[in-house]
Amino acid sequence: MERVSHIKLALFYIVSLLFIAANIYLLIVKESRVLILLPLALGVVLLALYRLDVLFRLVIFLTPLSIPLTTFYPDSTINMSLPSEPIFFGLLGIFVLRLLMENDFDRKVWRHPVTLMIGIYLGWMLLTSFTSTMPLVSLKAFLAAAWFISAAYLMATQYLKRGFSSVRELWLLFLAGMVIVIILTIRKHIGYGLWNKQIAYKVPQPFFNDHTVYGAVIAMMIPYLLAFAADRESRMKTRLLFLMLLPLFVAGLVFSYSRASWLSVAVAAVVWLIMKLRIRFTHLLFTTVAVVVILFTFWTQILLKLETNKTDSSSNMVKHVESMTNITSDASNVERLNRWYCALEMFKEKPVFGWGPNTYQFKYAPFQIREFRTIISTNSGDWGNAHSEYLGALVSSGLLGLLAFLSLIVSILYTGIRLYSRTEDSRTRLLSMAAVLSLATYFVHSFLNNFLDMDNAAIPFWMSFALIVVLDIQESNKIKG
Incomplete structure (x- = not known):
């Protein structure tokens, strides 16, 4: 002592x-x-x-409210979210020091298959940072991933294992930060007109980079709101609190005008039905593989059909949804095809180790072709990312990087769905369902965007991983007991 x-x-x-x-x-x-x-x-x-526990809870609350350094210093060559990222970096340092000096971390978390998959994912990311075309950029990206995971996954497991009230408190802290952001965003949006889709892109600033990550995080929160509102063992006023927050989050989602976020919530509803019916995970996996094979087989015919859709994104909600499949005149969709094409061409050039984590935005310019250029394309190709978490992993860390990320997804979904199916505890069932659905929204969104390098998306993402792992360990202990 x-x-x-x-x-x-x-x-x-x-x-x-x-x-x-x-x-x-x-x-x-x-x-x-x-x-x-x-x-x-x-x-x-x-x-x-x-009081490390107080600091941990504080930074969870501050994460949605953090502001990029470039907001204050536009000419800065580095960027990070303030105050959250420096605190996360400090938490990483403290966590490593404690491991070296005290070595008292929960061994069951270390040995859990999901933790092992995260280790492989991070290990390969570190290796490809050294082989990167821009090593300093990639090492910074690796460090950011490491401090997000150390805080929101490893440290969170030690907090979440205290029980249901601690789980609810931690999520309520993040939700409270989001409530402030949503209110300020909608208030700003009203000034331009809520039906003004064009302004929706930037009204979440400075807290969120754009409307897509803002919508993605809101979508991730909705399953938790529903779960805490549905908990019959909680007091009625607590349940009503979460129920009253739900319309605000739905309004934030709708007026984010993020089509990918809308789609992700719809898919999460299907996942909820599948889990309720208790369909075996292996059946789901084979079905998913079959769908992917069919899509690749008939890809040309699908593209020809999609090219007939001329509906552009609009403030009209119905037309905005219809425009999701417009790949001929909708600038946002065509630009996404531009980024995907560049990503695939870049992968062909460096298929094993990739170009290095977080280097895509600096390297994709020469791979652009005229057919996919849009009014929002940049000649230097120095803005944005691959618009896909999966293609981003493929470009950054090669084929093994993508396989590591996919294995991570399969392992957490398998663990979460299996946990829901075998537990007899109502709260464990409720929380495992919420965590799986929250992650499902992000995994769907990941086909169209990538945000795991942003703290406001990465923290709830890894906290959901932590929750499933903690619940799984507790359930295993009950079974052995």
């Missing part, structure tokens, strides 16, 4: 001196007034050393 106290004291002095030195440098050399943030930063350090 005395050794731990000495370690904490040493860490406090080291970090304090580093902060003071860094801020003096910024004030004198860079003429930056960031020095005034020093007391806040030291407050965070104190929380990290003495």
